[in-house]
Amino acid sequence: MKKLIALGLLTLAAPLVLVACSGKAEPVLKVGMEAAYAPFNWTQHDSSNGAARIEGGGWAGGYDVEMAKLVAQDLGREVVVVKTSWDGLIPALESGKIDVIMAGMTPTEERKKAIDFSDPYYKSDIVIVVKADSKYADATSLADFSGARITAQISTTHYDTFLPQIPGVKKETAAQDFPTMILQVKTGKVDGYISERPGAMSAVASNPDLAFVAFDEGKGFDVEESETSIAIGLKKGSDLLAPINRALAKIPDDKREDLMKQAVDNQPAPTDEATDDLGFLGWVGYVVKNYWRWLLQGVGVTMLLALSGTVIGVALGLGVGVVRTIPADKQSAGPVKRVLLKAVNILLAIYVEVFRGTPMMVQAMVVYYGLGMAFGINLNVLVAGLLVVSINTGAYMAEIVRGGIQSVDPGQTEAAKAVGMKHWATMRGVILPQAIRNILPATGNEFVINIKDTSVLMVIGTSELFFEGRTIDGILYQTFPVYLLVAAIYLVLTFTTTRLLRLFERRLDGPENFTLATSSTTPESIIRTGDENYGRTR
Amino acid sequence: MAGPVEPDGPAQPDGPAQPDRQVEPDSTARPGGPVEPIVETRDLHKSFGENQILKGIDFAVNPGEVVSVIGASGSGKSTFLRCVNLLEWPTSGQVLYHGRDVLARGYKVTNYRTKLGMVFQQFNLFNNLNVLDNCVIGQVNSLGRAKSEARERALGYLGKVGMERYVEAKPRQLSGGQKQRVAIARALSMEPEALLFDEPTSALDPEMVGEVLSVMGELAQSGLTMVIVTHEMAFARDVSDRIAFMDGGVIAEEGPPAQLFGAPEKERTKEFLARFHAG
Numbered sequence: 001m002k003k004l005i006a007l008g009l010l011t012l013a014a015p016l017v018l019v020a021c022s023g024k025a026e027p028v029l030k031v032g033m034e035a036a037y038a039p040f041n042w043t044q045h046d047s048s049n050g051a052a053r054i055e056g057g058g059w060a061g062g063y064d065v066e067m068a069k070l071v072a073q074d075l076g077r078e079v080v081v082v083k084t085s086w087d088g089l090i091p092a093l094e095s096g097k098i099d100v101i102m103a104g105m106t107p108t109e110e111r112k113k114a115i116d117f118s119d120p121y122y123k124s125d126i127v128i129v130v131k132a133d134s135k136y137a138d139a140t141s142l143a144d145f146s147g148a149r150i151t152a153q154i155s156t157t158h159y160d161t162f163l164p165q166i167p168g169v170k171k172e173t174a175a176q177d178f179p180t181m182i183l184q185v186k187t188g189k190v191d192g193y194i195s196e197r198p199g200a201m202s203a204v205a206s207n208p209d210l211a212f213v214a215f216d217e218g219k220g221f222d223v224e225e226s227e228t229s230i231a232i233g234l235k236k237g238s239d240l241l242a243p244i245n246r247a248l249a250k251i252p253d254d255k256r257e258d259l260m261k262q263a264v265d266n267q268p269a270p271t272d273e274a275t276d277d278l279g280f281l282g283w284v285g286y287v288v289k290n291y292w293r294w295l296l297q298g299v300g301v302t303m304l305l306a307l308s309g310t311v312i313g314v315a316l317g318l319g320v321g322v323v324r325t326i327p328a329d330k331q332s333a334g335p336v337k338r339v340l341l342k343a344v345n346i347l348l349a350i351y352v353e354v355f356r357g358t359p360m361m362v363q364a365m366v367v368y369y370g371l372g373m374a375f376g377i378n379l380n381v382l383v384a385g386l387l388v389v390s391i392n393t394g395a396y397m398a399e400i401v402r403g404g405i406q407s408v409d410p411g412q413t414e415a416a417k418a419v420g421m422k423h424w425a426t427m428r429g430v431i432l433p434q435a436i437r438n439i440l441p442a443t444g445n446e447f448v449i450n451i452k453d454t455s456v457l458m459v460i461g462t463s464e465l466f467f468e469g470r471t472i473d474g475i476l477y478q479t480f481p482v483y484l485l486v487a488a489i490y491l492v493l494t495f496t497t498t499r500l501l502r503l504f505e506r507r508l509d510g511p512e513n514f515t516l517a518t519s520s521t522t523p524e525s526i527i528r529t530g531d532e533n534y535g536r537t538r
Numbered sequence: 539m540a541g542p543v544e545p546d547g548p549a550q551p552d553g554p555a556q557p558d559r560q561v562e563p564d565s566t567a568r569p570g571g572p573v574e575p576i577v578e579t580r581d582l583h584k585s586f587g588e589n590q591i592l593k594g595i596d597f598a599v600n601p602g603e604v605v606s607v608i609g610a611s612g613s614g615k616s617t618f619l620r621c622v623n624l625l626e627w628p629t630s631g632q633v634l635y636h637g638r639d640v641l642a643r644g645y646k647v648t649n650y651r652t653k654l655g656m657v658f659q660q661f662n663l664f665n666n667l668n669v670l671d672n673c674v675i676g677q678v679n680s681l682g683r684a685k686s687e688a689r690e691r692a693l694g695y696l697g698k699v700g701m702e703r704y705v706e707a708k709p710r711q712l713s714g715g716q717k718q719r720v721a722i723a724r725a726l727s728m729e730p731e732a733l734l735f736d737e738p739t740s741a742l743d744p745e746m747v748g749e750v751l752s753v754m755g756e757l758a759q760s761g762l763t764m765v766i767v768t769h770e771m772a773f774a775r776d777v778s779d780r781i782a783f784m785d786g787g788v789i790a791e792e793g794p795p796a797q798l799f800g801a802p803e804k805e806r807t808k809e810f811l812a813r814f815h816a817g
Contacts, residue, residue: 414625415662415721419676419728420652429675433666514668514707 029077031068032084032098032233035060036474037178038202039263040104040230043083043471045293049266052079056381056463057297058471063198063263064102067121067251071232074247075240083471084461086177087155088369090114093235095372100240101233104196106157107226116236118244120229122256125214126162126221127200130192131185132211141219142166145192151175151184152194162194162221177470182207183479196228201264206477268475283481291472298468299489301382305457305464306450309389313450314443316390317397318436320348322427324398325405348398355395361456364388368460385462389454393446400442404435437508444501448494465489573600574636576731576763577622577654582631584614584621591617593787594631599732604764606774606795609784610810615767616659618784619736622765623654652680655725655733659740661717663709669696669720670705673727681728688727695723699753715746719753732763739770771814775799783807 033041035054041062044051051059052069060081072079082098089105092098093115107117128145130136136148146168152158154174163171172190175181181193182203192213195203200212215221232248234241278286288295328341355363368384371377379387408431416426455466469486473479575598584592591614599605607615620626622633624640624647633640640650664672673692677683683691696702699719709717718738725733735754739747751773758764758777768774774781774795781798783791783806791804802808 409662409665411658411660411662412664415656415658415664415724416676417625417648418623418651418654418656418658419724420648420680421676422648422679425679429679430664430666437666510708514704514711516703517705 027077028080029068029072029075029100030055030080030082030098031064031072032082032089032092032101033060033062033064033103034086034089034177034474035062035081035083036471037104037199038062038267038475039198039260040064041081041102042267042475044268044475045291049262052081054081054083056083058083058294058463061263061266061268063122063260064104066259066263067256068100068102070251071244071247074250075243082461083463085459086153088365088459088461089233091365091369091373093233095369095378096235096376097369097372097378099234099238100244103233104199104230105233106229107231107233108157108161111233114236116234116238116241118232118234118241119248120226120231121248121251122198122260123225123229124196124198125228126158126223127195127197127212127214128192129182129185129195129200129203129210129212131188132209134191136191136213137211139213141215142221145169148191149189150192150194151181151190153177153181157227158194161227162223165221177474178203179470179473179477179479182210182477185210198260198264202267203477205264205267280481283476283478284485287472287476287478287482287485291468294468294472295465295485295489298463298465299493301462302451302454302464302466303493305382305385305389305454305462306447308386309393309454310443310447310450312386312390313393313446314397316394317399317401318432320352320394320398321401321405322432324348324402326423351391352395352398355392356399359456360388360392360453361459363392364457364460381457381460381462384460385454385457385464388457389450393450396446397439397443400439400446401435404439404442405431407438408434440501440505440508444498444505447501448497451493451497452490575600575634576636578632578634578637579618579622580632580634582618582621582633583629584617584626585629591787592621592628595787595789597782597789599763599765601731601763602761603780604758604762604766604778605780605782606766606768606778607782607784608768608771608774608810609790613784614787615784616736619734619765619767623651623656623734625656648680652676652728653731655728655730657718657721657725657733657735657738659737661709661714661721661741663712663717663721663724665709667708668705669701669707669709669712672709672720673724676724676728691729692723692727695726696720698726698756699723700749713746714742715749718742718746718750722750722753722757726757732765733757735764735766735768737767737769739768771799771811783810785810 031052035041035043035058039062041060041064043054044059044061047053047059049061050066050069051061052065054060060083065079065081068079082092084092084098086103089098089101089103090111093101101115102121105111107120111117128136128139128150130139136145139145142165145166147170148166149170149172150163150166151172152163152174154176159174163169175184175193178195178199181190184190185192186207186209195212197212197214204210204212232244234244324345326341328338328345364385367388368379368381371379412430412434413426416430421429454462454464457464458467458470461467465486469482473482476482578598579595582592582595582597583590595618597618607618609615617626621628624633628641635650635653639645640647664675667675670689670692673696674685674688677688677691678685693702693705696705699722701716701719701723704712704716704720709720712720722733722738738754739750742750747770751770754764754766755773755777766774766778776795778795781793781795782789783798783802783804785806791798791802791807798807799811802811
């Protein structure tokens with residue numbers, strides 16, 4: 001067990017060291033993007049086609065990346081991509097985790113209230129992606145979409161401004177990302193979704209059963225130029241604004257179009273003949289063959305977070321549980337100690353209630369972004385994730401430990417008192433060993449829950465298994481095969497873990513039988529065997 | 539009620555030869571001279587909320603004495619014994635150890651408890667430890683003995699109660715009688731000045747009562763100071779120097795076994811004993 005903990009801490013320290021080292025390289029421009037919105041930005045597993053390094057592993061390519069590189073070159077900096085979920089982009093900018101947002105983001109009035117924008121670096125038009133064989137594929141005006149079920153991405157102009165412009169539209173719930181909407185269209189859950197032309201081009205390129213409808217001037221969406229252009233997001237009052245605008249001015253329109261065409265051609269979606277006839281199982285095989293490294297990394301991060309989080313959480317829970325069971329009656333404690341104990345107990349109770357009573361996803365947002373915004377503390381995603389999992393587990397374990405301690409027969413404490421043992425000695429030598437055995441099934445349960453629940457950490461961009469799955473889906477647009485594979489991996493992880501824990505429990509219980517000492521077992525041999533220290537402090 | 543054990547023939551515990559070690563009482567003095575009691579209680583009261591259990595108990599046990607405390611269920615016998623080694627904190631009154639008040643603030647209670655061994659009705663063996671370690675943990679933790687020495691002593695006392703062959707067994711693998719014998723060895727391993735027994739045979743199946751009583755009988759003969767709360771009247775009569783009869787939270791009558799069982803003075807004592815003889 002000790003080895004395991006040491007191993008966990010070691011693996012934990014590695015990314016920290018990496019992060020610490022990376023600070024010394026030439027000045028970087030931290031660019032925030034989803035890296036899952038081709039052709040603007042995507043994730044790939046090598047540096048081909050001039051992809052930029054993603055902080056924490058992997059490579060990002062796309063139009064945003066190409067433009068970022070040109071801008072950064074002008075600023076004398078090196079691009080580092082910080083992979084961030086769409087909703088997390090603005091908080092990440094505000095908390096200083098990234099320098100700029102280049103994520104195909106439109107400079108809307110609402111966004112301008114929170115952040116500054118550069119001049120546009122791309123202009124496009126708004127289209128609707130539909131199934132190629134649907135009646136809407138031949139539409140030419142918005143009126144043709146009357147009665148259609150249409151969706152768009154959450155918190156975008158697409159959803160908030162354009163969608164209501166379709167007369168008689170059935171407005172569907174906003175979707176999290178494009179892969180989701182592509183799947184919704186393919187499965188007939190919606191009739192279409194609103195997209196920029198480049199995004200639609202990509203989607204159709206990798207999904208031959210889709211088509212997109214563009215509109216002639218006056219027949220389509222009523223669009224302000226600022227609503228279809230995309231711009232670089234900057235922190236309010238950033239002194240990068242002027243240099244960035246100067247850099248953008250040096251990139252002519254035809255160069256931009258070239259880059260966009262390249263991006264559409266280079267995007268990693270498998271449009272080639274190799275994937276043309278892949279069935280469901282074929283896709284699963286394709287994912288395993290081409291992305292096993294990503295999945296494996298996801299498994300590694302997930303297990304690291306779950307294991308270290310559980311170990312630290314259990315230690316935390318043991319500490320809190322033990323403190324909360326210290327007797328505070330008049331005989332065992334003086335007045336000062338009693339007041340102190342009471343105060344500590346109240347604090348611990350608050351800790352338990354707060355972290356048990358709020359969703360881990362929210363805690364992750366608060367710890368990762370909130371600490372940055374409020375106190376300028378910028379934690380590495382992995383550290384922030386581990387912190388959240390640990391304190392969350394600790395809060396649950398504290399109550400489990402308390403129950404475990406209370407479930408030990410009070411006679412055990414009395415017997416320990418009767419042989420003159422003090423509180424801590426009794427805890428260590430008698431009560432905790434029994435309490436720990438009692439809480440072992442619950443602890444295993446926590447571990448299994450942690451393996452699954454670390455998936456919520458994708459909101460802060462921790463590259464655990466679910467996050468990797470999302471990334472792969474963002475490239476391949478093969479939601480069902482990818483997530484089924486991810487689900488299978490989770491099941492294997494949790495099942496194996498449960499079995500191992502059961503085995504561990506049985507070993508801890510020791511053999512059913514004992515051997516009677518015989519005449520050949522001399523008292524001396526019994527006296528010399530073993531080296532347990534019975535909880536005594538050395 | 540289980541049958542009383544033969545007084546004059548305590549069965550030898552099974553197993554190989556007894557170790558040479560004898561339980562050494564602190565003093566061999568029997569009552570008669572002006573001896574200082576090991577433990578004394580004065581006007582001891584104990585209430586649980588409104589419920590008054592002990593209503594003023596004056597009691598003393600002298601070195602080498604064997605005192606049995608008898609009385610009906612609910613008369614306060616066990617509470618009294620638990621107040622003596624402070625497992626329950628008395629509401630008022632005094633507990634004196636060699637004349638010093640152990641209830642005084644700052645008195646080292648844990649240290650005091652090591653001087654009084656306790657044998658519980660429910661055995662209370664440490665479930666996570668094997669038989670040997672049950673007898674070692676207190677010695678190492680509270681007395682600071684080296685482990686090898688603690689093991690040696692534990693083996694000696696386990697031999698005395700006939701359990702030295704079970705050193706590796708966990709409590710859950712033992713019968714009730716075996717558990718209680720180990721519990722006695724655990725208490726003896728601390729080499730206390732007196733041993734307190736809280737209804738040591740009440741939780742046992744009838745056929746196991748004998749083995750425990752015979753061990754206790756031997757201890758009484760070896761000169762160990764003992765206070766025994768018990769319902770085993772015949773045993774109490776045979777091994778005790780003195781009997782205390784408790785009724786309604788006070789010691790109603792106290793005296794040598796022959797007097798208390800043969801010619802009790804109080805009406806309540808007579809009634810109580812009559813119920814036993816009738817059975």
